[in-house]
Amino acid sequence: MIENIEALFKQISCGVYVIGISDGERQNAFTAAWVMPVSFNPPLLAVSINPEHYSYQLLQAGGVCTVNVLGQDQSAIAEHFGRSVQDKMSGFQWQKGKAGAPILLASLAYFDCEVSHYTDAGDHKIVVCRVIAAAKLNTGQPLLYSQTGDMDGSSALYE
Ligand SMILES: Cc1cc2nc3c(=O)[nH]c(=O)nc-3n(C[C@H](O)[C@H](O)[C@H](O)COP(=O)(O)O)c2cc1C
Structure with a gap:
């Protein structure tokens, strides 16, 4: 056992993102912090996703997503999309990306993506x-995962 691993993991700088997903007319979005660029050419982003999330099923079916960067004043949005609730998308403005996934217009910037491949990572899957x-899309400084405290409830998930 590593003492205080949850606090130590937050020393690794991560932003906070809303991942928009669609499979045809079915859409969803969830908050993710474990996101990073992994290739210059072609440009690739890796997102670590818990395969138990509804969003994972949808991502596997649809094969497209957006990565939307949240700003310093958007922790309420991070909290909203960090929960499994009905009708999560309503009350926000969205635009369909080239591949069909929803872009969150309130975000600082977006990346419109197609799934390249998946790889295993312990209790998560890495989607490249x-x-x-x-x-x-908007001006501001990115929100940091370390500023979200235990919003994701992850302190209870480490052994
Ligand atoms: C700040 C924050 C960061 C999160 N980071 C991730 C992450 O990187 N990967 C992940 O799978 N879930 C992450 N979550 C949890 C999901 O957002 C949460 O389980 C959500 O309910 C999943 O959505 P769904 O059930 O509609 O699929 C995070 C939650 C919060 C609040």
């Missing part, structure tokens, strides 16, 4: 995403 479009 090819970026097919991206743009800045």
Whole structure:
């Protein structure tokens, strides 16, 4: 056992993102912090996703997603999409990306992606995403995972 691993993991700088997913008309979005760029050419992003999430099933079926960057004043949005609730998408403005996944218009920037492949990572799956479009939407500083405290309840998940 490693003492205080949950606090130590938060020393690794991560932003906070809303991952938009669609499979045809079915859509969902969830908050993720474990996201990073992993290739220059082609541009690839890796997202670590818990395969027990509804969003994982949808991602496997649809094969497309967006990565939307949250700003410093958007921790309420992180909290909202960090829960499994009915009708999560309503009350926000969305635009369909090139591949069909929803872009969160309130975010600082978005990356429109197609799934390249998956790889195993302990109790998560890493989804490697090819970026097919991206743009800045709003001005601001990115929210950091370390600023979200235990919003994700992860302190209870480490052994
Ligand atoms: C700040 C924060 C960061 C999170 N990071 C991740 C993450 O990187 N990967 C993940 O699978 N879930 C992460 N979660 C948890 C999911 O957002 C949460 O379980 C959500 O309910 C999943 O959505 P769904 O049930 O609609 O699929 C995070 C939650 C919060 C609040």
